[in-house]
Amino acid sequence: MQIHRLNFPFVYKSTIMIFLGEKTMKKRITSLVVIFISIIAIIGCETKKEQEKKTSMERHTTSTEETSGMKVVARVNGKPIYEEELHGRPLEEVIDEEILYQEGLRRGLDKQFEKRIENFKRKLIVDELKREILKDLSEDYKISEEEIKSYYEKNRDKFRLMQLKGIMTSDKSLAEEIRKRLLEGEEPEQIASDYSKSGKEVILRDYRWTNRYNKLFEGKGVGAVSDVIEQHNRFIVIKLMDQKEVPIDQVRQTIIRELIAEKRKNAVKEYAEKLKKENNIQVEIVEGSK
Known part of the structure; x- marks a missing residue:
């Protein structure tokens, strides 16, 4: 009996500890179950929201398609392809193109075109405004005979034909040597002949009555010699052999076109100045800029 009395407190305490441990464990399990159920509920809500959003988008797309009256022939990642977009091309080709386009966007390839597109957009806007500015100025484009003659006299160098001879070589130092001999008065033919006989590669060019240069x-007048000019990895020196003026009647239409272009440019400039004054536009040119 003493043995039972001695062991009873130990057994009793152990029983209490086991009971308390089970009770705590149950609480923990209950808490975990509650948390797990909450997570499932949240995920379920999010999934439901995403599904509702997707369904809404699909309804919107369908509604838009029905409203527009355009026939959808395929979809790529939900993006509709309309029959009107085919333009006689095979549907598979258009689908492949859309797949590649979406991949290009995913890779961010559109970013490199943004500046180019912005510049193109800017040019379109400016050009359209210029057209609006100039559309009512056609009467001002009438060019008088006095204007034509004045322009011709001021720009005689533009309206002349020249006879030129050039010597071309792939050696820059040789080209410098050729230029020196031309400046000393030697004839291009003689210079070219001398170098050819010595085995040096030179080409004599004859430009007859051109305005190219x-x-x-x-x-400058007859006998003038150009600097060494680099053209397509070759070097050429040109001498002015002769020149003649082109009669005004032969360049009349050219002069008229240039005068009209000048008037258009001035009209746009005047309009910009007007906008600057009326809107108090401040323009600041950074020092050192042209």
């Missing part, structure tokens, strides 16, 4: 020889 008018700007190069602007204000």
Whole structure:
């Protein structure tokens, strides 16, 4: 009996501890079950919201399609392809193109075109405004005979034909040597012949009555020699052999076109100045900029 009395408190305490442990464990399990059910409920709500959103979008797409009256022939990731977009092309080809387009967007390839598109948009807007500015100015484009003659006299260098000879080589130092001999008065034919005989590759070019190099020889007379000009990895030196003026009647239409272009440019400039004054537009040119 003593043995039972001694063991009873131990057994009793153990029983209490087991009972308390089971009770705590049940509470923990109950808490976990509640949390798990809550998570499932949240996921279910989110899934339901996404499904409702998707359904709403599909309804909107369908509604839009029905409203527009356009026939949908396919969809790629929900993006409709309309019959009107085919333009006689096979449907598979248009679908492949849409797949590639969506992949390009996913990779961010559209970003590299944004600046180009913005510049193109800017040009379209400016050009359209210019057309509006100039559409009522056609009467001002009448060019008088006095204007034609004045322009011709001021720009005689533009309206002349020149006879030129050039010597071309792939060696820049040789081109410099050729230029020096031309400046000393030697004839292009003789120079080209000398170098050819010595085995150096040179080409003699003859430009007969052209205005191709008018700007190069602007204000210069017969006998003038150009600097060394680089063209397609070759070097050429040109000498002005002769020149003649083009009669005004042969360049009349050219002069009229240039005068009209000048008047249009001035009209746009005047309109911009007017906008600047009327709207108090502030323009700041950064120092050192042209």
